[in-house]
Amino acid sequence: MQRxxxxxxxxxxxxxxxxxCTTHLESLRASPPLRPAQLxxxxxYLRQAHAGVLGGDLNAIEAFDRTLxxxxxxxxxxxxxxxxxxxEAGMTWGQMVGRRQRERFGLGRLDKILFWGGGGEGQGEGxxxxxxxxxGRFGLDVVVEDEGAAARLVCxxxxxxxxxxxxxxxxxxFRVEVLEKKLKEKETGREVVGEIRETGVEAGDGQEPVQAPSG
Structure with a gap:
């Protein structure tokens, strides 16, 4: 199915x-599965920015979805x-379905919020x-207010x-922090302090820009 x-x-x-980013991944089992490629x-695209958050119905119904x-x-x-x-505290599907569906499929954590901040400490590029x-979760037991529509649903x-x-x-x-990194280089007994940016270092004191160290 197109997503x-x-x-x-x-x-x-x-x-x-x-x-x-918000998305709705494939809901059906397939061979090969489609959700890995979709996510x-x-x-x-999310990782092309300095940081990102993705949320939606990810239809995590199979074992591989746990590590996807x-x-x-x-x-x-x-x-x-x-x-x-x-x-059960993390389950987002199954509480508000018909009895037969609940008995067949049980509860599931289908809906997730994922994010990228880079590295083990959560620091992204830049x-x-x-x-x-x-x-948290929300929306438990929200029902249709229109009496006619409600009657048709439960009839x-x-x-x-x-x-x-x-x-x-x-x-x-989330708490989002933009860190200011500093480069200090000894030069004839003085410290040249520059702010590291994507393009290198912008040096102070009217000096020519110095090359940011690799790594």
Whole structure:
């Protein structure tokens, strides 16, 4: 099935960019599976910015989905906040479905928020640091208000309530920091202090720019 991803860029200080993405990955099992390729493409675009956040219905219904984010160079906000795979506290699907579906499929953590901030310490290229400070679910037991529509939803007896959706929503709050890196180089007894940017170092004291050290 054809899938799209929507991106939006937020300008950060010092010409850095935070890229946001929302998408809905393939819901069906396939051979070969489609979700790995879909998430890999989205992650590729996300990582072209200095930092990024991706959220949506990722339809994580198979065993490989548990590690798919790491294989794409992303981190899982729920896991970063201490959540565990398989715990009911992280499940986003199955609470608001019909009895037969719930008995057949159980609960699932289909909806996720992933992010990229680079490196094990969360630092992206250009000195952008991403840290999750809050994660949660929302939308449990929200029902259709129109009485006629609600009656049609529950008339078959499969649904217990006229729920507006079969998914819970997920939300996360991040702290985003743009770090200012400094380069100090001894030159005839003086310190030349420059701010490291993507293009190298902008030196002070009217000196010519010096080359930023590799690595």
């Amino acid at each position: 799209d991803a929507l991106f939006a860029d937020i300008a950060l200080p010092d010409s850095h960019t935070l890229r946001l 890999a493409v989205a992650a590729q 984010h790491a294989e794409c160079g992303l981190r899982d906000a729920y896991l970063e906040m201490g959540g565990k795979e398989g715990e 000195g952008v640091v991403m840290k999750v400070v809050r994660f 078959g007896g499969e649904l217990e309530k006229a729920w507006v959706t079969d998914h819970l929503g997920v939300r996360a709050e």
